[in-house]
Amino acid sequence: MKEFSLAIVGATGAVGEQLLKCIDERKIPFKSLKLLASARSAGKVINFQGKDYTVEETTEESFRDVDVALFAGGPASVAFGRKAAEGGTVVIDNSSTYRYEDDVPLVVPEVNPQDLEWHHNLIANPNCSTILLVTALYPLHKHNKVKRVVVSSYQACSGAGKEGMEELIEQSKQVLNGEEIEPKAFKYQIAFNVLPQIDKFVEDDYTKEEMKFVWETHKIMDKEVGVTPVAAVRVPVIRSHCEAVYAEFENKMTVEEARQYLGEASWVKLQDDPANFVYPMPITSSDTDFTYVGRIRPDIVNEKALNMWISFDQIRKGAATNAVQILEELIKRDLLFKNR
Amino acid sequence: MKEFSLAIVGATGAVGEQLLKCIDERKIPFKSLKLLASARSAGKVINFQGKDYTVEETTEESFRDVDVALFAGGPASVAFGRKAAEGGTVVIDNSSTYRYEDDVPLVVPEVNPQDLEWHHNLIANPNCSTILLVTALYPLHKHNKVKRVVVSSYQACSGAGKEGMEELIEQSKQVLNGEEIEPKAFKYQIAFNVLPQIDKFVEDDYTKEEMKFVWETHKIMDKEVGVTPVAAVRVPVIRSHCEAVYAEFENKMTVEEARQYLGEASWVKLQDDPANFVYPMPITSSDTDFTYVGRIRPDIVNEKALNMWISFDQIRKGAATNAVQILEELIKRDLLFKNR
Numbered sequence: 001m002k003e004f005s006l007a008i009v010g011a012t013g014a015v016g017e018q019l020l021k022c023i024d025e026r027k028i029p030f031k032s033l034k035l036l037a038s039a040r041s042a043g044k045v046i047n048f049q050g051k052d053y054t055v056e057e058t059t060e061e062s063f064r065d066v067d068v069a070l071f072a073g074g075p076a077s078v079a080f081g082r083k084a085a086e087g088g089t090v091v092i093d094n095s096s097t098y099r100y101e102d103d104v105p106l107v108v109p110e111v112n113p114q115d116l117e118w119h120h121n122l123i124a125n126p127n128c129s130t131i132l133l134v135t136a137l138y139p140l141h142k143h144n145k146v147k148r149v150v151v152s153s154y155q156a157c158s159g160a161g162k163e164g165m166e167e168l169i170e171q172s173k174q175v176l177n178g179e180e181i182e183p184k185a186f187k188y189q190i191a192f193n194v195l196p197q198i199d200k201f202v203e204d205d206y207t208k209e210e211m212k213f214v215w216e217t218h219k220i221m222d223k224e225v226g227v228t229p230v231a232a233v234r235v236p237v238i239r240s241h242c243e244a245v246y247a248e249f250e251n252k253m254t255v256e257e258a259r260q261y262l263g264e265a266s267w268v269k270l271q272d273d274p275a276n277f278v279y280p281m282p283i284t285s286s287d288t289d290f291t292y293v294g295r296i297r298p299d300i301v302n303e304k305a306l307n308m309w310i311s312f313d314q315i316r317k318g319a320a321t322n323a324v325q326i327l328e329e330l331i332k333r334d335l336l337f338k339n340r
Numbered sequence: 341m342k343e344f345s346l347a348i349v350g351a352t353g354a355v356g357e358q359l360l361k362c363i364d365e366r367k368i369p370f371k372s373l374k375l376l377a378s379a380r381s382a383g384k385v386i387n388f389q390g391k392d393y394t395v396e397e398t399t400e401e402s403f404r405d406v407d408v409a410l411f412a413g414g415p416a417s418v419a420f421g422r423k424a425a426e427g428g429t430v431v432i433d434n435s436s437t438y439r440y441e442d443d444v445p446l447v448v449p450e451v452n453p454q455d456l457e458w459h460h461n462l463i464a465n466p467n468c469s470t471i472l473l474v475t476a477l478y479p480l481h482k483h484n485k486v487k488r489v490v491v492s493s494y495q496a497c498s499g500a501g502k503e504g505m506e507e508l509i510e511q512s513k514q515v516l517n518g519e520e521i522e523p524k525a526f527k528y529q530i531a532f533n534v535l536p537q538i539d540k541f542v543e544d545d546y547t548k549e550e551m552k553f554v555w556e557t558h559k560i561m562d563k564e565v566g567v568t569p570v571a572a573v574r575v576p577v578i579r580s581h582c583e584a585v586y587a588e589f590e591n592k593m594t595v596e597e598a599r600q601y602l603g604e605a606s607w608v609k610l611q612d613d614p615a616n617f618v619y620p621m622p623i624t625s626s627d628t629d630f631t632y633v634g635r636i637r638p639d640i641v642n643e644k645a646l647n648m649w650i651s652f653d654q655i656r657k658g659a660a661t662n663a664v665q666i667l668e669e670l671i672k673r674d675l676l677f678k679n680r
């Protein structure tokens with residue numbers, strides 16, 4: 001495997017920190033590492049694998065000597081993502097900026113690794129909610145096509161970064177103490193509340209977060225799936241997302257078959273033992289890399305449909321782990337520098 | 341209107357307290373009032389409308405001189421509900437004990453008041469989640485039949501009574517302080533978590549709470565509606581439920597029509613102005629008697645379907661208010677003592 005210089009853009013945020021953890025855990029080889037962030041965080045020193053790194057401000061020049069850059073997301077993706085890729089850096093970007101562009105593969109390595117073959121140095125990491133949905137559905141879809149999905153989400157505050165998680169914690173304390181609160185990371189109070197809006201409103205009064213389910217499931221898994229995002233909802237949970245999923249298949253799929261197919265997927269942990277109160281929950285899925293699936297039941301109305309409940313860690317598999325897995329897959333398939 | 345002696349059974353719980361508030365707010369006439377509860381709460385003194393009432397332990401004898409009894413729910417419903425009705429007391433019961441029995445009307449006054457005509461002294465108050473769903477759907481169903489509903493819920497801790505609300509608050513403090521927690525009202529930690537189980541598991545690994553959506557929507561609104569309860573989920577919210585609803589109609593229904601029909605329903609407050617970030621939320625629906633409806637959008641896949649987001653106060657319209665409205669309706673229709 002070629003050695004490469006690596007940069008993390010947005011290294012001081014929640015996803016950036018997790019990117020570093022994943023690179024360490026998964027023993028990603030690199031010959032040099034550069035930590036980039038906004039001017040506000042420049043100068044911070046981060047110790048990684050026993051070595052101190054000083055965070056530098058991201059500029060166009062930052063990427064000159066960088067072979068691979070993992071962008072955590074945020075304004076830096078818009079400002080520097082495509083430019084860095086055009087300059088020859090392989091960019092894996094966690095923002096939504098480039099996801100829907102025709103020349104950018106949108107990849108969940110367990111589902112569509114083959115899309116890496118046509119990358120042009122810029123690869124998009126999907127939205128957390130879509131990664132959760134497709135990693136749970138794809139093991140079933142492989143055997144019996146998913147025709148229709150109706151999904152509602154229960155999304156953690158980590159989706160709004162460190163600020164989101166900190167706001168939940170600080171605001172919860174304030175509400176419990178009867179103090180005034182002042183929402184910043186979220187439009188309204190998130191402590192002891194749920195918010196039926198994530199990201200801005202787009203067409204037909206859907207939120208962009210809701211439409212990501214549609215656009216991204218089509219691009220990653222199958223453009224024929226009819227996806228209904230009933231609601232993408234922020235809940236007062238720190239870092240794990242959940243989704244309630246109705247899935248209709250081409251042919252009847254029994255609960256037993258679904259459990260078997262999901263059990264065969266190395267990235268899925270079945271937690272489906274209602275008699276013993278075993279089902280996915282944020283407190284048990286947090287800080288792991290698995291997609292947890294449970295509460296699998298035959299639908300009451302449509303005999304070709306199942307209902308299920310799924311959960312995973314939003315910062316890990318929902319963002320950082322998936323990005324690092326894309327890098328691993330590029331290395332494994334020798335596609336990292338295919339455009340050189 | 342006949343005067344009647346009134347009893348509240350479970351007067352010291354969350355629903356019992358709210359029943360008293362509703363009786364006061366709605367100026368329900370009664371010639372005498374008896375407050376009943378379990379032995380543990382007997383002896384407590386509650387001041388109501390300027391008068392002190394001593395809470396008595398509920399026994400079979402308690403109902404001898406009681407014309408109307410409002411049961412807040414819990415074990416007293418099982419032990420005394422039907423017996424009191426057989427003894428001549430008109431019982432309005434908030435528990436699930438009698439809801440599915442053929443001789444017991446299950447009533448949401450805005451939807452099926454006509455079912456009060458055949459009561460046999462025992463009338464059931466529906467489950468909170470169903471009341472929310474049918475009060476939002478019925479204004480549409482009247483004009484254009486709902487054929488299919490796919491619903492996921494975001495249910496407040498008040499559904500588990502005072503203990504549930506107190507556990508959320510106390511446990512949140514403990515988690516924030518890094519202390520050990522010990523779940524009691526809920527199976528697992530509810531602070532900063534969501535639980536995909538409410539009530540026990542019944543057929544096909546659905547929870548009873550999920551099946552209530554099916555059984556009760558059929559009994560109250562229309563037995564032809566295909567109801568899929570994808571998940572009934574407890575969220576760390578104090579007292580207002582929310583639901584994400586996909587609803588398919590017999591004929592196409594536009595968003596404009598839906599808004600018009602919902603706007604004509606006196607019990608509905610439309611909160612549907614995404615441009616100004618107006619949509620239903622627990623913090624705004626709490627401690628009101630309205631059903632809030634918003635985020636109304638055409639479905640992406642099925643042109644006869646709409647998606648929406650609804651919320652209401654679980655203790656008020658989800659329990660106490662609905663029960664008191666049943667009493668009002670019985671009085672208005674002169675059906676209170678029809679079996680005498």
